[in-house]
Amino acid sequence: MIPQLVVDGLLTGAVIALGAIGITLTLAILRFANFGYAEFLTVGGYAALSAVLAYGGTGAPLGPFSFGGFIAVALAVGLLATAVVALVSDTVVFRPLRRRGAGPLVLIFASFGLALVLRHIVLLVYGTQPEYYSREIQIAVLLPGGVRVMPDQILVLGVTVVALMMLWWLLRRTRVGLAMRAVAENTALAQACAIDPEAAIRWTWIVSGALGALAGTLFGLTVQLRPEMGANLLLPLFTAAVLGGVGSIPGAVIGGLLVGVAENLSVLVLPTSYKATVPFLIMLACFLLRPKGLFGK
Amino acid sequence: MIGTISYLVFFATVASIFAIATLGLNLQWGFSGQFNAGVVGFMAIGAYAYAALTAPAQHEHVGGFHWPMVAAMAAAMAATILVALAIGVITVRLRTDYLALATFGIAAAIGHLALNLEGITGGGRGVAGIAKPFADLPPFWFGLAFLALAACVLLAVYLLLERLVRSPWGRALRAVREDEIAAAALGKDVDRMRLTAFVIGAAPMGLAGALYAAFIGYVSPYDFLAIMTFQIWAMLIVGGSGNNAGAVLGAFVVWALWSMSGILVVLVVPSKLQVQGGAIQAILIGVLLVAMLIFRPRGLMGERLHSSPLLRDDASTGRR
Numbered sequence: 087m088i089p090q091l092v093v094d095g096l097l098t099g100a101v102i103a104l105g106a107i108g109i110t111l112t113l114a115i116l117r118f119a120n121f122g123y124a125e126f127l128t129v130g131g132y133a134a135l136s137a138v139l140a141y142g143g144t145g146a147p148l149g150p151f152s153f154g155g156f157i158a159v160a161l162a163v164g165l166l167a168t169a170v171v172a173l174v175s176d177t178v179v180f181r182p183l184r185r186r187g188a189g190p191l192v193l194i195f196a197s198f199g200l201a202l203v204l205r206h207i208v209l210l211v212y213g214t215q216p217e218y219y220s221r222e223i224q225i226a227v228l229l230p231g232g233v234r235v236m237p238d239q240i241l242v243l244g245v246t247v248v249a250l251m252m253l254w255w256l257l258r259r260t261r262v263g264l265a266m267r268a269v270a271e272n273t274a275l276a277q278a279c280a281i282d283p284e285a286a287i288r289w290t291w292i293v294s295g296a297l298g299a300l301a302g303t304l305f306g307l308t309v310q311l312r313p314e315m316g317a318n319l320l321l322p323l324f325t326a327a328v329l330g331g332v333g334s335i336p337g338a339v340i341g342g343l344l345v346g347v348a349e350n351l352s353v354l355v356l357p358t359s360y361k362a363t364v365p366f367l368i369m370l371a372c373f374l375l376r377p378k379g380l381f382g383k
Numbered sequence: 384m385i386g387t388i389s390y391l392v393f394f395a396t397v398a399s400i401f402a403i404a405t406l407g408l409n410l411q412w413g414f415s416g417q418f419n420a421g422v423v424g425f426m427a428i429g430a431y432a433y434a435a436l437t438a439p440a441q442h443e444h445v446g447g448f449h450w451p452m453v454a455a456m457a458a459a460m461a462a463t464i465l466v467a468l469a470i471g472v473i474t475v476r477l478r479t480d481y482l483a484l485a486t487f488g489i490a491a492a493i494g495h496l497a498l499n500l501e502g503i504t505g506g507g508r509g510v511a512g513i514a515k516p517f518a519d520l521p522p523f524w525f526g527l528a529f530l531a532l533a534a535c536v537l538l539a540v541y542l543l544l545e546r547l548v549r550s551p552w553g554r555a556l557r558a559v560r561e562d563e564i565a566a567a568a569l570g571k572d573v574d575r576m577r578l579t580a581f582v583i584g585a586a587p588m589g590l591a592g593a594l595y596a597a598f599i600g601y602v603s604p605y606d607f608l609a610i611m612t613f614q615i616w617a618m619l620i621v622g623g624s625g626n627n628a629g630a631v632l633g634a635f636v637v638w639a640l641w642s643m644s645g646i647l648v649v650l651v652v653p654s655k656l657q658v659q660g661g662a663i664q665a666i667l668i669g670v671l672l673v674a675m676l677i678f679r680p681r682g683l684m685g686e687r688l689h690s691s692p693l694l695r696d697d698a699s700t701g702r703r
Binding site for chain 2: 186188189191192194199200203205206209213320369374377
């Protein structure tokens, strides 16, 4: 029972971790809590769904998985569409506010408004029914210890690891990543070194939007797509980012995994219907005991 | 004719209840710059506290205390204050955006509790038979009498808050909002002032929730959806944060826009697409909020500046 809950938690946690990285990047570089961020998961998941619907499915299932090779194309469409939506949001909503010198709380206000608009546009277009990329049946794999895992879930874990390695490469080995880290550290100093903060901000939107879209697609693959899925994940994502420590990417990953595992283990002591309250309790505990998070500066 | 009057009375009553909550938010956001992302949660606490204390006993959930309505309203406010105090104490020393996270979380948690804590909230079925004032009047006169009550409460809350923000304490609160470090350097206890403003601001929200429960006579988790927080924000931002008269005006204007867009959706959108109709209204509120923040952050009637007549013009306009 417990090993199964832990493994399920790690799989949920992997998706939360990807989104939490996007949030922690936004908190560190854009310096405000973007409550609209979770909608990028919804937008990305549904953009990929549009590609799947246009193609008429994902193609013949690959090996043990429930989907065919077209899912890779759909994922690319989702990443691209969400990066565009993120950039447009910045240009239309946040850049005018930044220019006016609006404080971070005004930006939070605007991000809630943006979230409301994005979520309901998805609802308007796709309706309230849950959607799936594929309805093929897959056979669970039995791991040692009596733990059952779906092949799709193993793939989710693999994709998450690959995405993390690519992100590490981007931030540590490219000029764009260097600029993003410099702006996170000290905007004025970065500017003095001929780094354009606006460019770093645009890249932050693109990278965090793409991470959100990836998380949303993986969530749709293993759970289901619903217009309110992003809104429901908002609290777990922020809890993971705060728990890990703002600006720390390893922190966001560990925070995400911890939140996922804690959520799943909570059914041992709490009724299942309170599972969704667990991230909030973790957040409060974190505020009380260690507000800077596990790996915060 | 009587139908139109009844509708207008209903409209004005609901708008007045919203205005009370908006006034509370104005103290938190407008006068002390604290972000409350869970207004609806505080209203729900007030509504459920009032419901639990006045509704008759039912075997599904507790009840049968039959408190007098005024005492139940006071208790509803007290319950809201307690929750606000707990959230405020935890977050007052942290980054300002952590209060936004904590209030957002508490509203979500209260939503879960309302749905699942069946012994108190009746779960999804809600609580019925809540005490209504003037319940023995015929419907039309009940509406008028309740509007008078709501308007009186609104006036009382307005006068109290106006008195508060014009007091030396209110002046110091605005100083904290404008420049925390300068206010601290002048000996103001910044944390304490913020916490006080947050807690006092939460009380009208609880009162508004209790009034809503008393008006409808029934509460369920579906009466307090997250969209309500957005509506109340829109009321404050449209009316003009930092101005209590603006907050009241905004509540009436935004509620009128919301109601009219609702009527329009019912007329235009086919009945099987009504869920999507709600989505259109939500998009309108979101666009209104963002557009006001970008194009007219002062709202319809923004904050009046109180500066010394001894200051020269160039100095007094130097705000933000």
